[in-house]
Amino acid sequence: MSQKGLSGFFEKYLDENHIFKDKKSLQASYTPETVIHREEQINTIASILAPALKLDKPSNLFIYVKTGSGKTLTIRHVSDKIQQIAKERKIGLKLVYLNCKMKRIADTEYRLIAQLIKEFGEEVPYTGLPTDEVYNKFFKILEKTGEKVIIIILDEIDQLIKKAGDEVIYNLTRINSEVSSTTVTIVGISNNLIFTENMDPRVRSSLSEEELVFPPYNALQLKEILKKRAEQAFKNGVLQPGVVEKCAAYSAREHGDARRALELLRVAGEIAERGGLTKVRIDHLDEAEDKIEKERVIEIVKTQPKQSQAALLSILMVFEKNKDAAQTGEVYEIYKDLCLKTDLRPLTQRRISDIIGELDMLGIINATIVSKGRYGRTREIRSDIGNAIKQRCKTILTHALGI
Numbered sequence: 001m002s003q004k005g006l007s008g009f010f011e012k013y014l015d016e017n018h019i020f021k022d023k024k025s026l027q028a029s030y031t032p033e034t035v036i037h038r039e040e041q042i043n044t045i046a047s048i049l050a051p052a053l054k055l056d057k058p059s060n061l062f063i064y065v066k067t068g069s070g071k072t073l074t075i076r077h078v079s080d081k082i083q084q085i086a087k088e089r090k091i092g093l094k095l096v097y098l099n100c101k102m103k104r105i106a107d108t109e110y111r112l113i114a115q116l117i118k119e120f121g122e123e124v125p126y127t128g129l130p131t132d133e134v135y136n137k138f139f140k141i142l143e144k145t146g147e148k149v150i151i152i153i154l155d156e157i158d159q160l161i162k163k164a165g166d167e168v169i170y171n172l173t174r175i176n177s178e179v180s181s182t183t184v185t186i187v188g189i190s191n192n193l194i195f196t197e198n199m200d201p202r203v204r205s206s207l208s209e210e211e212l213v214f215p216p217y218n219a220l221q222l223k224e225i226l227k228k229r230a231e232q233a234f235k236n237g238v239l240q241p242g243v244v245e246k247c248a249a250y251s252a253r254e255h256g257d258a259r260r261a262l263e264l265l266r267v268a269g270e271i272a273e274r275g276g277l278t279k280v281r282i283d284h285l286d287e288a289e290d291k292i293e294k295e296r297v298i299e300i301v302k303t304q305p306k307q308s309q310a311a312l313l314s315i316l317m318v319f320e321k322n323k324d325a326a327q328t329g330e331v332y333e334i335y336k337d338l339c340l341k342t343d344l345r346p347l348t349q350r351r352i353s354d355i356i357g358e359l360d361m362l363g364i365i366n367a368t369i370v371s372k373g374r375y376g377r378t379r380e381i382r383s384d385i386g387n388a389i390k391q392r393c394k395t396i397l398t399h400a401l402g403i
Contacts, residue, residue: 018235018278019269025232026266028259031073036228037221038074041214045078048210049185052093052149053085057183060173060207065214067191068257074214075153075189092148100160109168112160113138116152120145135171142179150184157188158195162305166203173206192361198354216256223248225258226265234269239280243268246282250289264288294389300362301393306401307347310338311355313397315365315381316390326381328353342401353379 024030035042049058065071079095086093096119098112113134114124120141124134142150152172154160160168175184188207190196196204217225226244244265251261267288272280301312314335318326332349339346347355356379360367367379383390 019238019273019280020233021235022232023266023269025229026262026269028263031076032229035070035073035077036225037217038070038214041070041074041212042078044212045075046081049078049082049151049187052151052185053082053089053091055092055148057149057176058151058185059209060185061187061210061212062196062207063187063189063212063214064193065189065191066193066216066256068259068261069214069216070258071189071214072155075155075187079151079153092146093151094145094147094149095151095153097153097155099155100158101156108160109164109171110134112164112168117141139175139178142175142182142184145182148182150182151187152184153187153189155189156191158190158192161195161199166199169207170200170203173203192358194357217252217258218256219249219252222252222256222258222261226261229262230265233266234280238269238278240282242282243280243285247285250285260292263292267292293385297364297385297389297393298396300364301396302400306342306344308355308359309397309400310342310344311335311352312359312364313394313401313403314338315356315359315383316394316397318381319383319390324382328356328379328381331356331381338401338403341403344401356381 025032045061045063048061051058063071063075076097079097082093083095085091096116098115100112110129110131111126113131114126117124117134117138122137122141124137157169169186169188172184172186186207193213196207199207223245226248230239230244247261247265247268251257251264264285265288268284269280271284271287271291301309304312311331314331315326317334318330328349332352335352336346338344356365356367359365364383364385366382366384368382369377370380385393
């Protein structure tokens with residue numbers, strides 16, 4: 001395409017917008033005015049955090065939730081309402097929301113405290129100081145702040161604990177014994193329903209004073225969410241009959257993930273738009289699902305810690321031999337060889353089994369515990385992803401591990 005032709009293409013693209021009215025309403029970052037099908041969870045969280053408005057310390061809260069179950073929308077909705085009332089009535093209350101999955105924000109204990117300091121308007125270097133010194137600076141800030149109650153919301157808290165250990169949570173919960181002028185409440189949110197099982201009991205008990213589990217959305221709820229967002233996102237008459245229904249039914253059957261359902265609908269619209277069409281058809285959903293699945297698997301593989309990458313590469317190498325299945329023992333033997341080649345410190349077989357369970361939760365593999373009689377139990381590992389994606393994953397992992 002010539003430079004002149006390229007200008008014409010963009011002009012035509014602007015003039016022939018047949019599909020979208022407001023695409024932002026289908027994006028994960030979009031916050032709707034009302035949060036539907038989460039009324040019970042909203043009320044529960046509100047009742048737990050409400051004492052903060054009387055300057056009483058709320059209980060620490062731990063929220064377990066699958067990805068795409070509305071937890072971010074829900075917690076932000078409650079937080080915004082509490083902060084609004086606190087501001088109107090001049091109540092000394094501050095809420096801080098941090099996503100522990102984001103690098104350079106809260107993926108280590110040092111960076112977490114540094115970011116909390118930044119939330120109070122001061123700065124420390126993101127590296128270089130002793131951790132005790134950073135804590136002491138944070139304590140001094142809390143002593144002189146005008147807020148009497150502080151609620152720290154740590155989204156994806158399991159990512160922080162995976163990198164920094166659970167001692168960081170214990171240190172946070174002990175702030176109240178170090179600072180007398182204010183109280184701190186921790187709200188932890190995790191997509192991993194079992195990760196606290198490996199935490200130190202004293203840490204678990206101090207964190208999980210109150211617990212809440214979000215159920216996944218069912219097909220009817222997803223349909224209503226998608227329908228509401230689709231009315232905002234697409235022009236009238238663009239979606240062919242059955243598109244929203246199929247998108248909701250598929251998502252409910254596979255994962256109950258509203259975020260991925262909205263992404264599926266958005267990508268289907270983009271596929272129709274790129275084809276110069278005026279309708280989004282059901283077959284566009286199938287094409288969108290294939291595209292999203294490839295991108296999702298690749299992104300997960302790239303962002304896993306080195307030990308998880310080594311375990312996954314070991315699984316893929318077993319698949320190449322056995323074609324369709326692998327077991328924990330044979331995966332562990334290959335994993336140990338990879339550690340020798342990459343200077344990784346070998347983990348125990350039990351820990352590798354835990355990592356396999358985590359990869360299963362991410363949807364990259366399917367790991368089922370099977371009995372071997374008097375020989376004990378093992379995990380039988382399979383995968384539904386295509387051979388082309390497996391091969392690409394293997395290439396990415398080989399490069400990432402420096403093999």
